[in-house]
Amino acid sequence: MTANRRPLIAGNWKMNGRGDDGLVLALQLAERMKAKKGATFDILVCPPFTLIYGVGQALDDSGVGLGAQDCHAIESGAYTGDVSAAMLADLGCAYVIVGHSERRAGHAEINSLVRAKAEAAHAAGLIAIICIGETEAERDAGKTLDVVKDQLSGSLPDGAGAANTVVAYEPVWAIGTGRTPTNDEVQEVHAFIRAELTARFGPSEAQGLRILYGGSMNPNNARELLALSDVDGGLIGGASLRCEDFWSIAQSCP
Ligand code: 13P
Numbered sequence: 001m002t003a004n005r006r007p008l009i010a011g012n013w014k015m016n017g018r019g020d021d022g023l024v025l026a027l028q029l030a031e032r033m034k035a036k037k038g039a040t041f042d043i044l045v046c047p048p049f050t051l052i053y054g055v056g057q058a059l060d061d062s063g064v065g066l067g068a069q070d071c072h073a074i075e076s077g078a079y080t081g082d083v084s085a086a087m088l089a090d091l092g093c094a095y096v097i098v099g100h101s102e103r104r105a106g107h108a109e110i111n112s113l114v115r116a117k118a119e120a121a122h123a124a125g126l127i128a129i130i131c132i133g134e135t136e137a138e139r140d141a142g143k144t145l146d147v148v149k150d151q152l153s154g155s156l157p158d159g160a161g162a163a164n165t166v167v168a169y170e171p172v173w174a175i176g177t178g179r180t181p182t183n184d185e186v187q188e189v190h191a192f193i194r195a196e197l198t199a200r201f202g203p204s205e206a207q208g209l210r211i212l213y214g215g216s217m218n219p220n221n222a223r224e225l226l227a228l229s230d231v232d233g234g235l236i237g238g239a240s241l242r243c244e245d246f247w248s249i250a251q252s253c254p
Pocket residue numbers: 012100170174175176177178214215216217235236237238239
């Protein structure tokens with residue numbers, strides 16, 4: 001983290017939360033945020049589609065942001081079951097996650113589709129949180145940086161910049177497993193991502209663009225991870241479902 005980037009703590013609720021439990025969590029977070037004077041971090045939650053409206057109402061003007069977990073690449077039309085970025089903006093979302101590894105793996109999402117979704121997000125005025133990260137087999141084969149480079153160049157649209165894009169580095173093998181890379185390994189990949197962003201978008205955009213770490217971040221390891229110079233926040237799954245844990249991670253921002 002450096003002074004010119006404001007930390008971003010984002011909760012990805014995945015396919016969790018029904019009715020009251022999601023709303024209670026949102027209300028608890030909103031209360032914490034309202035009571036916090038002069039927060040030096042940005043915080044947001046990405047509930048499932050079904051809860052976005054209610055969570056948005058619960059968050060009100062607390063300062064906790066609202067996002068979604070996916071969007072379609074096209075604005076409207078005959079796409080049964082899909083939700084467009086414009087619809088999410090309509091609901092009050094400011095962010096949308098695209099290219100999460102669970103969608104790449106479970107819905108065969110390839111880089112070009114992720115890129116099209118990020119473009120749709122930008123067109124709707126949303127900030128795209130674009131996820132990348134290697135599998136365990138790729139890491140074991142020494143291909144981590146190659147995979148990250150390929151996903152970055154294929155998934156980020158040309159119009160990406162600090163104002164409309166966040167990159168989330170999530171090693172697939174660290175998601176939901178309780179395992180994380182070492183701090184040195186995380187910093188190595190994040191610095192590599194920033195160098196790639198610098199080469200493509202120029203130093204000013206790359207210096208402002210936030211790169212989040214995701215994968216088993218929790219209250220015990222957050223402080224060390226968030227202190228790394230090219231880690232600008234976290235994308236948190238499991239621990240974002242408990243107000244206490246999620247808030248504690250946010251409090252760990254330098
Ligand atoms: P966990 O924090 O549960 O490992 O999930 C990380 C993630 O996939 C966030 O998008």
